Structure formats: C-alpha cells, structure tokens
Amino acid sequence: MTASPKLPPFDPADPLGIDELLDAEDLAVRDTVRRWAVRRVLPDVADWYEKGELPGIRELARELGELGALGMSLSGYGCAGASAVQYGLACLELEAADSGIRSLVSVQGSLAMYAIHRFGSEEQKQTWLPRMASGEVIGCFGLTEPDHGSDPASMRTYAGRDGGDWVLSGRKMWITNGSVASVAVVWAQTEEGIRGFVVPTDRPGFAAPEIRHKWSLRASVTSELIMDDVRLPADAVLPGAVGLKGPLSCLSHARYGIVWGAMGAARACFEAAVDYARTREQFGKPIGGFQLTQAKLADMAVELHKGILLAHHLGRRMDAGRLRPEQVSFGKLNNVREAMEICRTARTILGANGISLEYPVMRHATNLESVLTYEGTVEMHQLVLGKALTGLDAFR
Template sequence: MSASSKLPPFDPADPLGIDDLLEPEDLAVRDTVRQWAADRVVPYVADWYERGELPGIRELARELGAIGALGMSLSGYGCAGASAVQYGLACLELEAADSGIRSLVSVQGSLAMYAVHRFGSEAQKQQWLPRMASGEVIGCFGLTEPDHGSDPASMRTYAKKDGSDWVLNGRKMWITNGSVAGVAVVWAQTEEGIRGFVVPADSDGFSAPEIKHKLSLRASVTSELVLDDVRLPADAVLPEVVGLKGPLSCLSHARYGIVWGAMGAARSCFEAALDYAKSREQFGRPIGGFQLTQAKLADMALELHKGILLAHHLGRRMDAGRLRPEQVSFGKLNNVREAIDICRTARTVLGANGISLEYPVMRHATNLESVLTYEGTVEMHQLVLGKALTGLDAFR
C-alpha cells in the first residue's frame, strides 16, 4: 500500500466490509427487499404481533411476488432465478422486519414451491408455480404431525390407492400459511414409502383450522391440517421422489434461508441497542460510554457479523453446487443460537424498555424461540454434526 493510499473508514454497520463481497445485483436485491419491508411491515408489525394477526396476508403475498421474492432462487415458471446469496440477503431483510414475514416467504418458496419445482410433473409445475410465484396462490407444506416432529419417518398420515385415485387421512401440525393456503404439499405414508401429494385446499375433506394463543411468531398464520378421506386423482402425487429424501431436501433449502434470516432479527436488535446506548443517559452521560455497555455492543457485533459471513460463505457454496446438508445444519445451529443471545443481550442494554413493543427486541427474541426449534431442533442439528464428525449415528 502506497503512502498516499487511504483505508476506507470504519463502518459500524459493516465492520468487516462484507458488502465488498457483494455484486451490484446482490445489493439491488437487498435494497429492494429492505425498502419493501420498511414500507409495508416495520410500521405495522408491532400492532400485528400484539393482536396475534397477519392482516392482509394475501395482499402482502402478491406484493412479495411482484418484487420477485417468492420462489426467488428457482428458475422458470415466473420465478426470479436469483442466486442463493441474493435469496439469503432477502431472507435477512425480511426477518429484520419480522420472523413471521420471512416464514411466509420461506414456506412458500423453499418448501411448497421447491417441492413442486424439484419433484413435480411438468403439468404440476405449470399449474401451480406461476401463480405461486406471483403470490396469487399461497402454499403450505405438511410434514410435522402432532405426535411426530423430529421423527418424520414415523408419520401416521397415510395415502392409499382406491382404483386410480389416492385417499389421504391424517393430521399435520404447526403449518405456516395453512389456513390461507390455496394448495398444500402433504407428505404421507404409502405402501411404497413416503410420498408427496399436491392437495388443493378446496378438496373435500381438507381443512386447516388456525392455531391460536401463540406467544411466538404471532404475526404469522399457523394452522393444523386435517385430511379426512381426501380423494385425489392419480396425478396429484409428486412423481420424482419416494422416501424421506424428498421432504428433507426441501427442509435443507428452507434452513439455508434461516441461516441468513436469523441474522436479520439479530441485526434489528443490535441496531436498537446501539441507538439506545448512544442516546440513553444515566449518571450524566450516554450509557454507551460505559465500559460494560461497550463490551456488550462489541460482543453482539462480533457474533452478528461472523454469522453474516458464515451465511455468505454457505450461499457461495450453494451457488457452486457444493453445499452439504451438514453445512446447513452448522449454519442454522450457530446463527439461530447466536441471534437469540444477541437479542437477550440487547434487551439488557435497553433495560425495562427492552420488553416494550415500542422497540423490536422482545418481539424478535420470542420469535426466535420458534426459529430455534422449527425445521430441526438444536438437538437434531447437533446430532447431524456429531454423526458427520464421528461417523457414528446417535439418532437411534
């Protein structure tokens, strides 16, 4: 470096200079989603959360479709064909607004649309994907059951052949978007193994009662799916997959989005704590001038930007076709855990104000308690990594 060269200034919002790794197209995607969230979610989400509702979800879905956020990493059929890094950046910005909004997008694109795109017939893709990409149709993904969460191989939902038709019976639980979905991808036991089915929500015997009294993800639609002799034609089955590898590959794709998304919630809490620390005065000066507060802020920034760097690395591996499921578990386990710790530390900086919905901290902290255990609990991801490290299976 010559004597005349100057280092760029230190940026508290990007202390590691991670933005230097992003292409102009990446930044354009990030800025578009950030602006949409700032206009359409941030001013209202505290009220939605307090009421336990997500009003106007169908309108929000259409707006998300219009900016290319639904199924954005898929190609064709009206999908944006964005890179994995761009999809991750979108998840980060959406979850910085609220985990429920990111969940809406993740379930739509990384679970329901991804399942049809990867395992569906051409007719199924043509029928559903363009309308789902535009937000005209909302989708959901039925895997978890009331008695079987971490052990989907033991699911009780069953599909049996009746002539050329399929007849489905069973229940699914904790299904995001369930009661507003126009289509559900439902996984069921069959004589030949676990299969996926595309189930229109207006099918006879299908219902999706909404789950109430949640204390987390309150600005999100969560439902039970009930299948009572739901009769489907032969072409409702996803033809390209048999077995658990179908739903598990969908979950891996969605977990990748969580790796980024969790850092969005963490960033929102860190920014709230930093702003508060610079303006809140105690003992005659801002609390950000005290050593203990600065130590908290430094530790939060450290884990936040390490997590974003990890997410970026995994995104580049996904774009190169080299991302393994174990690496997704690595990212999900680390980033959600660290995001929760950042939220809790931010709450201490804000003191009593940290529990008020005037600030985003407690809302993000409670939302992340759900993110911690959905799409793979802490223990499941620890065991995935443990098996990868030792070569020994401790699941059973």
C-alpha cells in the same frame, strides 16, 4: 518508499466490509427488499404481533410476488432465478422486519414451491408455480405431525390407492400459511414409502383450522391440517420423490434461508441497542459510554457479522452446487443460537424498555424461540454434525 494505500473508513454498520463481497445486483436485491419491509411491514408489525394476526396476508403475498421474492432462487415458471446469496439477503431483510414475514416467504418458496419445482410433474409445475411465484396462490407444506416432529419417518398420515385415485387421511401440525393456502404439499406414508401429494385445499375432507394462543410468530398464520379421506387423482402425487429424502431436501433448502434470516432479527436488535445506548442517559452520560455496555455491543457485533459472513460463505457454496446438508445444519445451529443471545443482550441494554413493543427486541426474541425449533431443533442439528464428525449415528 511506496506510499501505503489509504484505508477506507470504518463502517459501524459493516465492520468487516462484507458489502465488498456483493456485486451491484446483490446490493440492488437487498436494498429493494429492505425498502419494501421498512415501508410495508415495520409501521404495523408491532400491532399485528400484539393482536396475534397477519391481516392482509394475501395482499402481502402479491406484493412479495411483484418483488420476485416468492420462489426467488428457482428458475422458470415465473420465478426470479436469483442466486442463493441474493435469496439469503432477501431473507435477512425480511426477518429484520419480522420472522413471520420471512416464514411466509420461506414456506411458500423453499418448501411448497421447491417441492413442486424439484419433484413435480411438468403439469404440476405449470399449474401451480407461476401463480405461486406471483403471490396469487399461497402454498403450505405438511410434514410435522402432532406426535411426530423430529421423527418424520414415523408419520401416521397415510395415502392409499382406491382404483385410479388416492385417498389421504391424517393430521399435520404447526403449518405456516395453512389456513390461507390454496394448495398444500402433504407428505404421507404409502405402500411404496413416503410420498408427497399436491393437495388443493378446497377438496372435500380437507380442513386447516388456525392455531391460536401463540406467544411466538404471532404475526404469522399457523395452522393444523386435517385430512379426512381426501380423494385425489392419480396425478396428485409428486413423481420425483419417494422416501424421506424428498421432504428432507426441502427442509435443507428452507434452513438455508433461516441461516440468513436469523441474522436479520439479530441485526434489528443490535441496531436498536446501539441507538438506545447512544441516547439513554444514566449517571450523567449516555450508557453507551460505559465500559460494560461497550463490551456487550462489541460482543454482539462480533457474533452478528461472523454469522453474516458464515451465511454468505454457505450461499456461495450453494451457488457453486457444493453446499452439503451438514453445512446447512452448521449454519442454522450457530446463527439462530447466536441471534438469540444477541436479542437477550440487547434486552439488557434497553432495560425495562426492552420488553416494550415500542422496540423490536422482545418481539424478535420470542420469534426466535420458534425459529430455534422449526426446520430441525438444536439437538437434531447437533446430532447431524456429531455424526458427520465421528461417523457414528447417535439418532437411534
């Protein structure tokens, strides 16, 4: 008889053995970003969140640039040219620290830099991308408006030609990085359809007041963009994008990062719940020894690692050039929704301590309320999948 192969030990941190799907470079990227987040973000993020600020954001951006995390999956122009899976692993580790840090990276790389990289002129790429990749320049992405969130086709921001120039007017809302950005990619109606513009934020008529009184993404800079007859040269327009397909493709790229990032928030809450359950005693023993607590932990682990496996699968499809927008919607819908449930369940295990900033659970839970909405609400992703499944359009 042939002897049965010796099974590897069960790893509570990786119960499905997903790490075996990663190569040495993948693991190195993940571990490098994790070490940075643990050292640079975790010691202070609770205070940042409580105060509703992200101090030293420019220094953080430069450090993230040194890590190669900005525009990470883009090639050339100082970008790291990492795989989609490696970018996803970085998003997971950043959001395990805080959603606001992952949002900083996502908006910089997957929205502003991606738009310039994919749709910009060579001059625009050379002017902006190397400095954005290094973190010297922070960018933002202006699509959502005060009255037009899920329906960007109805945007009111308008750019018209005036001689050889463009004149841009309108407002954008809920813009991550807006108040600290040196460049904004702004989408506007024109006579030719929706176009994207590369807007230096020091232009006369441009303002970006910060939005205050947030109870989610508090360790993040969120702003309104106000354009009042901002005059731009003819070459400010992104030549490769006409219509909604341009900004929507940027959003799809950013949503992919969220598929991974949401699992980072979920993992942080799950780990906090496991640690707490092992040490918190009630009725004479650790609460982790009670059946109901173990049932909660088992369900959380199943959904967490299913979500990571889903993210990994979508990453491999993206690397192969086979990832469809509907599949990204599938991932965001599932992973953010399950991450929120994991956070809520973790809160019940921690009891009253679950609402304290001494633990990460409530911070992640409130952050995920924003993640659930931005880059497409639950309802929009349900309708994307509904249309794909039935062939019938329920949007209008």
